[in-house]
Amino acid sequence: MxxxxxxxxxxxxxxxxxxxxxxxxxxxxxxxxxxxxxxxxxxxxxxxxxxxxxxxxxxxxxxxxxxxxxxxxxxxxxxxxxxxxPCLRVKPQPELQRQGFWQLGVEVYGGALLAPWFDRDLSLAGRVTFRHGGKVESQLIDFKQPIAIIPNLAIHLNRSANEGWNINAQSELPPILAQIAGDERADFRALLAEQLRREHDINADVVLDFELCFYDTQPAALIGLNGDFIAGxxxxxxxxxxxxxxxxxxxxxxxxxxxxxxxxxxxxxxxxxxxxxxxxxxxxxxxxxxxxxxxxxxxxxxxxxxxxxxxxxxxxxxxxxxxxxxxxxxxxxxxxxxxxxxxxxxxxxxxxxxxxxxxxxxxxxxxxxxxxxxxxxxxxxxxxxxxxxxxxxxxxxxxxxxxxxxxxxxxxxxxxxxxxxxxxxxxxx
The missing domain is CATH 3.40.630.10 (Zn peptidases)
Structure with a gap:
C-alpha cells in the first residue's frame, strides 16, 4: 500500500x-x-x-x-x-527585453523561499482566458517542457552571496525564455495562443488574460539510500x-x-x-x-x-x-x-x-x-x-x-x- x-x-x-x-x-x-x-x-x-x-x-x-x-x-x-x-506568477504585461534576452516579469505569490528558484529548469502552467468564435472561454495550459531559467550570478561577481543575500524580487527574478535578435519584439500573448493550438487545438481570436505560474520541471521522487524520503x-x-x-x-x-x-x-x-x-x-x-x-x-x-x-x-x-x-x-x-x-x-x-x-x-x-x-x-x-x-x-x-x-x-x-x-x-x- x-x-x-x-x-x-x-x-x-x-x-x-x-x-x-x-x-x-x-x-x-x-x-x-x-x-x-x-x-x-x-x-x-x-x-x-x-x-x-x-x-x-x-x-x-x-x-x-x-x-x-x-x-x-x-x-x-x-x-x-x-x-x-508559493510560486512565481507572471505579470499581466510581462515582456522584458534586456541585453538581447526575452524575460518575463513575475511577482512572488505567497511566502516563497526565493534562492532555490535559481538555476532550475522551469516550465509554465495555469489558466488562459481568450475569445473564440465571439465567445469568452478559458482553458488550462501546461507547457511541460523546460522553457525558462533564472541563472545565478557567478560568485566572482557576487562575493558576498554566501554571507547572506537579499534577493530583489523585481530585478533579480525575471526568468529568461530566449534570445532575441535585432528589432524582433517579444509577444507573450502570441506564445499563449500558439500553446492553445498545440495543446488543445484551439485557434483563439485573441488571448484576453491569464493566471500563470512558473514551476520546476524536475519530477518528485523517492530519494535516500533506503528510499526514506519524498522530494518534490x-x-x-x-x-x-x-x-x-x-x-x-x-x-x-x-x-x-x-x-x-x-x-x-x-x-x-x-x-x-x-x-x-x-x-x-x-x-x-x-x-x-x-x-x-x-x-x-x-x-x-x-x-x-x-x-x-x-x-x-x-x-x-x-x-x-x-x-x-x-x-x-x-x-x-x-x-x-x-x-x-x-x-x-x-x-x-x-x-x-x-x-x-x-x-x-x-x-x-x-x-x-x-x-x-x-x-x-x-x-x-x-x-x-x-x-x-x-x-x-x-x-x-x-x-x-x-x-x-x-x-x-x-x-x-x-x-x-x-x-x-x-x-x-x-x-x-
Missing amino acids: RKELNQGLIDYLKASPTPFHACASLARQLEAAGYQRLDEREAWSTYPRGRYYITRNDSSIIAVQLGRHSPLETGLRLVGAHTDS ARLDNLLSCYAGLQALLSTGEEENCVLVCTDHEEVGSSSACGADGPFLDQVLHRLLPEGDDFVRIMQKSLLVSADNAHGVHPNYADRHDDNHGPKLNAGPVIKINSNQRYATNSETAGFFRHLCFDVEVPVQSFVTRSDMGCGSTIGPITSSQLGVRTVDIGLPTFAMHSIRELAGSQDLSHLVKVLTAFYSSPELP
Whole structure:
C-alpha cells in the first residue's frame, strides 16, 4: 500500500503544477469513483444520499458524501487542505527585453523561499482566458517542457552571496525564455495562443488574460539510500489534498464525509474560493437542513485541518522547542498554539490521538518555540466560519515553501490510514 500511495502522490504532483490543475486532477478521480458534479449556477434538488463534488474558480473543490446515517444524528466528518503553493506568477504585461534576452516579469505569490528558484529548469502552467468564435472561454495550459531559467550570478561577481543575500524580487527574478535578435519584439500573448493550438487545438481570436505560474520541471521522487524520503514541489499542501482524497475514496457509505481543498491559503484565504470566503458555508447550506438543524449538525461535526508541519531539521534543531520537534517518518503531527494560530483544543487533539492509537499509527505534537512567531492555516478560519470543532494536523516536512520540499516516505500511508479511520468513525466526541 505504501509504495502505491507514494507513486500516486508523485503522479498527482506531476499532474498538478498549479491549483487549477490540482483541482482538475481531483475532479477526475472523484468522477471515476462515481461522484456527481454539481454546478453552483444551477438549482440543486434535495439530496438525502449520494456523492457529489463542486468546484469554484477551477482552483477550489469540495467533495461530499451524504451517507446512510442522518447528519442530524452523527454530524459531518470534514477534512480540509489547500491547493495553492508559493510560486512565481507572471505579470499581466510581462515582456522584458534586456541585453538581447526575452524575460518575463513575475511577482512572488505567497511566502516563497526565493534562492532555490535559481538555476532550475522551469516550465509554465495555469489558466488562459481568450475569445473564440465571439465567445469568452478559458482553458488550462501546461507547457511541460523546460522553457525558462533564472541563472545565478557567478560568485566572482557576487562575493558576498554566501554571507547572506537579499534577493530583489523585481530585478533579480525575471526568468529568461530566449534570445532575441535585432528589432524582433517579444509577444507573450502570441506564445499563449500558439500553446492553445498545440495543446488543445484551439485557434483563439485573441488571448484576453491569464493566471500563470512558473514551476520546476524536475519530477518528485523517492530519494535516500533506503528510499526514506519524498522530494518534490508543492508537497505543501498537495500532499494533504491527495491523502484526504485517498481516505475519502476508501470510506464506506455509512457516514457523512466532506473533503474541502481551497485556494489562496498562502496569501490569507480571503477570496470567493478561499477558506475565509463563503464557499464551504454556501455549499453545506444548500445540501443540509437549514436553521436550527444546521447548527445542530455543525455542533456534532469535526474538521481535521491537514497542512504540513515543520519537521526538526538535523542542521537547525535549535529552531524547535526541545520537546516538540516532529520527526520525518514518525507519523502525523498535532499542531497546537495557545494564541489560536491553530484551532486544536484538548478535546479534538485527544480524539485524533485516540484514532491514531486505534489504527496503530504513530502520532506527534508540535508547538513552536515561545520566542518565535507561529504560522497558521485554514483550521482557525474554517472553525470560526462554521463554528465546527477542529484539530490542526499535518505531516512533518523540510524546506517548506521551497521550490523542492522533503517529506518522509512512510508518513503518507500513516496519514491516509488515520484519515480513513476518521471518515469511517461511527462516533465523534
